Amino acid sequence: MRPDGTVLAALVRRLRTGVRTKRWQLPETKIYRFEAGERLLHWALAFPYVLLYATAATLVITWGEAAPRPIHHAAAWMHRFAGVCLIVLPPLALLVRIRDWPMHLENIRHGWLWDRNDVRWLILTPKAAMDPRVKLPEQGKFNAAEKLNFMMVMATYPLYVVTGLLVWVPGVAFYSWIAHLISAFLGLPLVVGHIFMATANPSTRVGLKGMITGWVDREWAKHHYRRWYRERFELHQGERQPERIQDLLEAPAQIRCQECSRVHDFSSWLELLQRLFQAEPLFCPACESEIAILAADARPELAEAIFRHLEKGRTQTPFDHASSAA
16 A cells, blocks of 8 residues: 555654654765665675685695695685685675566676677777776676676686596596686686786776675766666766665665664565554664664665655655665
8 A cells, every 4th residue: 555645754753753853864976876686695705706716826836845834724725615616605695685686687697798889898998098098988787897797707706616526436536626727717817807807807896896885986887887887877968867666665774773773674665664663662682772774885865765755745655766866
């Protein structure tokens, strides 16, 4: 049942209780690029990959270490631990965020879908690095280099797992070790390039924050992922594209207890609003105090729309304003 204006006004008054700032300011300079499921899966893969390559390099360097070879043996155990993490963590990340599977499938489609602009981007990128006057073709959610890295991970992941396990099987251990080594060498340039672009290259390392918080600088995203930005945030007339209210309702929300400052996660704004509609107080399990909303970590547009509706005193349903707030 759709709530009427009276219920919404009561909801807004409750939301305002405990808000220490006068208004929630929309992050006009930031845009939300990566969902929690994307970030979780990325780090579930990145951590084992980096640890595997680091320990593998240590094993090669310490191959001739004198007995009892403590560094070599420690690196070997760490390599096995990283291998277990590579097997366990990605599937676990997918299970924890099972509702994000359609998004992952869409990312897979984008990662394997290439066009002429992607090829031209790869060819022109070295020249553009030396000459800022070179204009690179527009890119979608992932540029061509990220697509290559994406394809490499998908192709080598099962190879790493299978060959790494077969190394322990008598009779095929040597051949599995050779295949394991070849897979590692094939993926090495892309892994090193990806780490360099994410941590050292000045023009792209700012994007690393997006894989940590989900938010990136608007102008940076507009410059590096122009086609994705236009399709996601602009209309043909050059206006910002309003997000569907369903996307806002399904976005994750966070609230902070005023007594102990502990942050509590809610799977969606919809879950939080349902609790508030039912007039059920939210209690902090740490200090047992009633929680009042202090700030939202993701997608404050919905609350902003409700606040604007109450201030203007219009009879229009405030959910209709959420589009203009996006």
